[in-house]
Amino acid sequence: MAVKKQFAVIGLGRFGGSICKELYKMGHQVLAIDNRDHKVNEFATFATHAVIANSTDEKALKSLGIRNFEYVIVAIGDDIQTSILTTLLLKEMNVKNVWVKAQNAYHHKVLEKIGADRIIHPEHDMGIRIAQHLNSEKIVDYIELSEEYSIVELLATRKIHNKSLVDLNVRAKYGCTILAIKRAERINVSPLPDEIIHEGDMLVVIGHKNDLKRFEDEGM
Numbered sequence: 416m417a418v419k420k421q422f423a424v425i426g427l428g429r430f431g432g433s434i435c436k437e438l439y440k441m442g443h444q445v446l447a448i449d450n451r452d453h454k455v456n457e458f459a460t461f462a463t464h465a466v467i468a469n470s471t472d473e474k475a476l477k478s479l480g481i482r483n484f485e486y487v488i489v490a491i492g493d494d495i496q497t498s499i500l501t502t503l504l505l506k507e508m509n510v511k512n513v514w515v516k517a518q519n520a521y522h523h524k525v526l527e528k529i530g531a532d533r534i535i536h537p538e539h540d541m542g543i544r545i546a547q548h549l550n551s552e553k554i555v556d557y558i559e560l561s562e563e564y565s566i567v568e569l570l571a572t573r574k575i576h577n578k579s580l581v582d583l584n585v586r587a588k589y590g591c592t593i594l595a596i597k598r599a600e601r602i603n604v605s606p607l608p609d610e611i612i613h614e615g616d617m618l619v620v621i622g623h624k625n626d627l628k629r630f631e632d633e634g635m
């Protein structure tokens with residue numbers, strides 16, 4: 416497991432709530448914060464501590480020792496003003512990593528200006544991922560690294576069954592690199608050239624989007 420970190424999640428709606436539960440399940444220390452008591456009660460067993468606090472109250476944030484947290488996630492949905500004020504306070508307190516859910520492009524712009532370290536558009540990002548799945552049945556998952564580069568998880572087809580990485584020669588032919596091969600529960604990171612691929616294996620491949628597309632369409 417990765418090194419244990421300290422997280423605080425502000426706003427326990429669908430987005431913040433999922434982040435909180437998942438991090439806690441992974442064994443991290445998570446402080447869950449919401450200004451509604453029923454939300455805090457709901458998360459009592461899904462966080463290290465769950466507290467009622469208003470995140471625009473600077474004193475309240477200080478008394479929670481929020482500046483000692485490595486990551487603070489601001490997951491306040493509809494109330495843009497509250498989200499912005501909360502982010503501003505956290506950055507003023509020198510919290511190192513403030514990740515904020517943005518509602519729209521204007522919200523994004525302001526968050527950028529006040530120093531949010533990462534701005535997330537969950538619906539937009541998820542929409543892109545789902546479109547990638549729908550576009551190709553071979554693509555299982557998709558991570559955009561930049562405008563040009565991404566990492567995809569491709570399902571090995573019958574066409575490449577029993578072929579080795581040397582046979583496929585993906586790097587020379589398509590300019591992509593196979594980072595890992597997943598088979599059932601096993602994951603083989605940095606596979607050797609003589610590694611044999613089976614139909615149904617999951618290939619984790621990095622490359623330029625055009626090259627990945629070519630490999631997906633022609634190479635497998």
Ligand code: ADP
Pocket residue numbers: 425426427428429430431448449450451454468469470471490491492493494497
């Ligand atoms: P989602 O779309 O992710 O479900 P919501 O807008 O429903 O987002 O959830 C946001 C959460 O943030 C709510 O549970 C709300 O009570 C909480 N919240 C809103 N304002 C504050 C605040 N000032 N301090 C703490 N929590 C807040």
